[in-house]
Amino acid sequence: xxxxxxxxxxxxxxxxxxxxxxxxxxxxxxxxxxxxxxxxxxxxxxxxxxxxxxxxxxxxxxxxxxxxxxxxxxxxxxxxxxxxxxxxxxxxxxxxxxxxxxxxxxxxxxxxxxxxxxxxxxxxxxxxxxxxxxxxxxxxxxxxxxxxxxxxxxxxxxxxxxxxxxxxxxxxxxxxxxxxxxxxxxxxxxxxxxxxxxxxxxx
Ligand SMILES: N[C@@H](CCC(=O)N[C@@H](CS)C(=O)NCC(=O)O)C(=O)O
Numbered sequence: 001x002x003x004x005x006x007x008x009x010x011x012x013x014x015x016x017x018x019x020x021x022x023x024x025x026x027x028x029x030x031x032x033x034x035x036x037x038x039x040x041x042x043x044x045x046x047x048x049x050x051x052x053x054x055x056x057x058x059x060x061x062x063x064x065x066x067x068x069x070x071x072x073x074x075x076x077x078x079x080x081x082x083x084x085x086x087x088x089x090x091x092x093x094x095x096x097x098x099x100x101x102x103x104x105x106x107x108x109x110x111x112x113x114x115x116x117x118x119x120x121x122x123x124x125x126x127x128x129x130x131x132x133x134x135x136x137x138x139x140x141x142x143x144x145x146x147x148x149x150x151x152x153x154x155x156x157x158x159x160x161x162x163x164x165x166x167x168x169x170x171x172x173x174x175x176x177x178x179x180x181x182x183x184x185x186x187x188x189x190x191x192x193x194x195x196x197x198x199x200x201x202x203x
Contacts, residue, residue: 002027003069004046004054009033010109010172012053013202014066017164020199022077026055039122067101070161082161089158096154096162099140105169107137111176130176137178141170141187148186159194167194 005012005028019026031037031052039050047054047064054064055072063069074083083097084090113119114130144166147154154162170180170191180188194200 001055001057002029004029004031004038004043004052004056006031006033006038006052009052010105010168011051011066013168013172014164015053015055015069016202017168017199018070018082018161019073020202021080021082021159021164021197022073024073024077034118036121067097067161067165070164074161082159082164084155084158084160089155093155093158093160093162096160097165100154100162100165100169103140104137104144105165107133107140108169108173108176108178109133111137111178112172115176134176134178137169137173141178141180141184144190145180145184145187148190153190163190163194164199167191167200 003012003015003026005016007030016028031043033052037043038052043054044050046056046062049064051064053066053069054062055069056062063072071083074081082093084093110133111130113123114125114133115127116130117125119125144154151157153159154166170178170187173179180191
């Protein structure tokens with residue numbers, strides 16, 4: 001199996017970090033998304049949306065969407081469990097994973113794409129939309145700061161895929177100058193701790 005990856009992009013990093021946590025080694029193929037290699041007919045046959053990451057199995061089956069790829073590896077190798085063990089922890093982790101994905105990761109991505117025009121050769125950037133997305137991300141970071149005052153990780157006591165999604169989003173947010181505010185001490189405590197994990201050195 002192999003993973004089509006782009007070192008500088010935040011979504012593939014989620015998968016690299018997840019696999020580093022699991023101790024699973026996979027071959028990576030670098031794709032130049034700035035040059036549009038992801039938009040070739042060959043790549044679109046693997047993912048019609050023309051995005052990375054893509055996991056390609058030995059029989060040619062492809063799975064894309066970072067969360068789906070991570071779930072595939074979780075099913076292959078449960079430990080360390082990053083989507084929970086029991087119904088309650090699975091539910092809480094799924095809740096925070098979805099929140100981190102929609103209200104943080106996606107917002108940072110939209111802020112980046114619409115305010116920088118990075119992909120203006122293939123989309124119509126709307127700076128106002130980018131600004132709003134950035135504000136949405138900051139709102140969610142404020143909520144996370146409050147949540148982390150009472151919780152060690154997003155889903156409570158257990159490090160999970162939700163932490164990976166939120167951490168990679170916040171790390172990438174530097175490119176649009178969104179940073180953890182000095183008063184967000186709980187978010188900073190959490191961020192600094194995750195940054196020390198060996199899996200966080202995968203960027
Ligand atoms: N929802 C997708 C998002 C994938 C995505 O947006 N990937 C970006 C890199 S972070 C990409 O391939 N961009 C290239 C393009 O849009 O042309 C996932 O979770 O995998």
